[in-house]
Amino acid sequence: MTAEVAAFDAGAFRKALGSFATGVTIITTRDAAGEPVGLTVNSFNSVSLNPPLVLWSLANNAMSLPAFRDAEYWAVHILSSDQEDLSTRFAKRGENKFADLELETGSGGIPLLPGCSARFQCRTASSYQGGDHLIFIGEVVAFDHYDNAPLVFHGGRYAHATQRLANKPGEPYLAGSFGEDFLGYLLGRSHFRFFSRIRPHLSEAGLSDEEFYVLSAMTLKPQMTSSDLDKLTAGVLDHCCEQTLTTLIDRHLLLRETDAAGAVCFRLTERGRELALKLISVAKAVESQVLAGLGPDEDTVLKSLLNQLLGVLDPDVGSLWHPDGEAKLAQRNG
Ligand SMILES: Cc1cc2nc3c(=O)[nH]c(=O)nc-3n(C[C@H](O)[C@H](O)[C@H](O)COP(=O)(O)O)c2cc1C
Incomplete structure (x- = not known):
């Protein structure tokens, strides 16, 4: 379906953009008072290998805007698949997002979060106004890479990344018979x-x-x-x-x-x-x-899909496992 520019609907535009699957990052820095500041960001991207440059964009109305505009250094954390809760916490506006978190310290004293898939410490190289966002380009001054499966964001929801099979399942010998993917x-x-x-x-x-x-x-x-x-x-x-x-x-x-x-x-x-x-x-x-x-995180994906399948084949099964399952089931069945 083609949406004409003249009849541009913001919701439809956002939805169309959501078909671009991304990773999820938390970007952190310190404000002028030395307090840690950070937010969840999926506009992150790589720009250049030599020199090593990355970019991201920050909404003009974000509470963290003054801190990032004035900061020399900031850190990008590529979140791992088990950091969805952290992502949700940092997507809230201006709250005390760092409470109870164990922090490490990076270049210029910036707060670093543990447990992610990769971490890039950056110095602002340039920034540009891009509509209602400010685009930051950062030079990477240090990075860490861990063997954790990444968190994915697609269609407005968190998702898993799994590798596709290298070989397609075999075709049946007899036409109409069961195939290897039955x-x-x-x-x-x-x-x-x-x-x-x-x-x-x-x-x-x-x-x-x-x-x-x-x-x-x-x-x-x-x-x-x-x-x-x-x-x-x-x-x-x-x-x-x-x-x-x-x-x-x-x-x-x-x-x-x-x-x-x-x-x-x-x-x-x-x-x-x-x-x-x-x-x-x-x-x-x-x-x-x-x-x-199986590969990293594929056990979670497999179980999640099997649970969905059980929901189709045996919709009442959930009530066996949860003390309040009966009530939930009754609620769902109206
Ligand atoms: C998956 C995801 C991706 C996001 N990406 C961005 C982004 O790229 N830029 C941005 O400004 N806000 C982004 N947000 C929204 C901010 O995280 C959110 O507005 C946050 O409250 C801003 O915090 P602040 O107001 O304390 O700065 C994203 C939120 C989510 C859940």
Whole structure:
């Protein structure tokens, strides 16, 4: 869609600019009184390698404008993927943004923040008025680079950067057959291969996959009613739940009891709790081994997408994990 200059809508313009994915930075300096000043900025860009120059632009109405206009030095922090909260804090206007932060000191005494992906200390080389922003060009006098995945901003929201696969998934041998990128294949094979690393530990404890599922799910709450368990197992263990419960009770891993209202409910025995926690720690170790094979931040992306997928396939599942989940769910479903 083409927007004519005459009918220029500010919101639409901003939205169109938002399709340019950027990193996120915090730029810091000190004001005339020596107080640290900083703000979140995504207009940062590289300008020149030799001499080493970078640029960014600052809104004319920013409270930090006088400090940056008068400062000789400032520092650009390229934020890492786990610094979203810091970005939000520095996007607020003029508040005490540095409270409780551990700072290092750079050229000319400028405050430096730790934990970012890269950090450039700069001396103002020139500045230009550009419409409602002041453009700063800085000469880089020192820099640090850390191996942290960067935070990304796209379409007005924070995002993740992940590398694309070098090779495209293979085409199916038979036209119309499943390809290598069929979701069912990817999920199914990943599930089987992942569990094949956990299953030897389950066998050693004499547990089936289903028994482990119920045992570990029982660690979510001290006591579960039949309806809690029905929700937990719906669509996963529909047919073997009763048998699974009986086996766990026979093995003294689970107790069947009656709550104050007279409803049947279940509780882990001490032995059941110990075994569940031991196997969960084994499963978490397997998770760490497997995720170590992915690139930086790709584990977060994978989990975020799988959570979104679960939201589509099993919209009620969130209520199992959060104490106030039922209320949230009821609110969402109106
Ligand atoms: C992702 C993101 C990018 C931003 N980029 C800029 C920018 O390039 N220039 C700017 O002046 N403000 C930018 N802002 C807005 C400032 O961070 C915000 O106005 C802040 O309150 C300014 O602080 P100050 O008024 O204390 O100087 C950005 C905000 C966000 C969330």
